[in-house]
Amino acid sequence: MSTNPKLSLLEEYALVARAVSAPARLMLLEQLAQGPRGVEGLAEKTSLTVANCSQHLQQLRRSGLVTSRREGKAVIYQLTDAKTLDLMDLLRLLAERNLARVEHILRGLSDGEDAPEPLSRDELAARLADGSVTVLDMRPVDEYELAHIPGALNINLADLEQLLPSLDASKEIVAYCRGPYCVYSHQAVAALRRHGLIARRLEGGLPEWREEGREVKTISWD
Amino acid sequence: MSTNPKLSLLEEYALVARAVSAPARLMLLEQLAQGPRGVEGLAEKTSLTVANCSQHLQQLRRSGLVTSRREGKAVIYQLTDAKTLDLMDLLRLLAERNLARVEHILRGLSDGEDAPEPLSRDELAARLADGSVTVLDMRPVDEYELAHIPGALNINLADLEQLLPSLDASKEIVAYCRGPYCVYSHQAVAALRRHGLIARRLEGGLPEWREEGREVKTISWD
């Protein structure tokens, strides 16, 4: 606690940030995003010890991101409100942007090849509805599990070759990954076109898709 | 770094959170929100040593929230994009909600007195335009400085009595503070009405006002 009022206010902000600055607590929040749970259940899902889990949960409670109530001999924790989810989404968005940008720079990729125009998100939404496209999610499987465009197939670049025979060559293929800087979908499209398929990238990536409030599918993980 | 891919992804999110989990870095971000600056200037504004400031800035850069470029012998830092501001706003929102809720509980306040209906934000916006209201911002001065409703007077409860004579008794007075749970505006309205003035609370507080994308005024601090 500082004596300076301006600083102590910033310390208050920092306390909230601190709460989401440990992977263990992010795991807990991911779990709580699926609904209220007891301590033991959460400990199991996150493979933390019960005591450790309890302490993390109390830290989250102190930060105001979750609340708890007693139910019999169990203590049930739950997210305080949707703002908590907003915070997690923003972190995801920022973090994945960074990952994507880093890869992009590392590989020295430029956009100006013979690549076709990317498909806009509006267009994809329309064509998802009438089933005239195959959608490929090129991100790592853990990101796919957290959220993906409904109906998208998860495949990584290395395995793409194996998938080729089973693709419907009459449908256009749309690949996406983390965002505009992400390399996966660029490379996927290039590979697919080399094999004579009709393929385009989605404009932006999953973060941008989510941000516009479009539907995503989430898998509840182990 | 973890070997588990799911964990290492969460670590990436945590890294972003960690970046905004120190008051010193939040100060730097506040400064950068006003525009790009060099290291020395930032160090002065935040009263950090140059070396310390540089290290914090590098941590912010690693998290992707800011970028830097060289200009002559100076290194200029700036916010990467508006998403960084979104993150800060969200932290503010969550933190101030908590502060407000804590106060509310501590003082055992209930809403059901003889208090009048609060003024909606739409109404206030309309009446701000035609100048038929006096708006009081009851929050601490440092929060006021960060952002407030344009035209609002900042006054704390203790000093309210002194302000009374100078208030235009023919205009309705609207008081606001941090949010629905915050006590300042409740108490201000009660005090004003005790003195025979026409006073109401604003529905919600500044966080809610900002959230709706309404105009706020910010003062660049020292």
Add this chain to the structure above:
DNA sequence: CTAACATTCAATTAATCCATTGATTGATCT
């Protein structure tokens, strides 16, 4: 009241983070 269970508390250790210091790099100017 006692036993059983879920959660929390308290104390320890190891790891991480922060501010400070002084040296070092990189860029400009004469």
Add this chain to the structure above:
DNA sequence: AGATCAATCAATGGATTAATTGAATGTTAG
């Protein structure tokens, strides 16, 4: 080249944080 200025690096000590263990609390069931 040498001087100067801005920023960064490297190393230190002090403070905070996380995971672990075992004991203590509160709640229900018998």
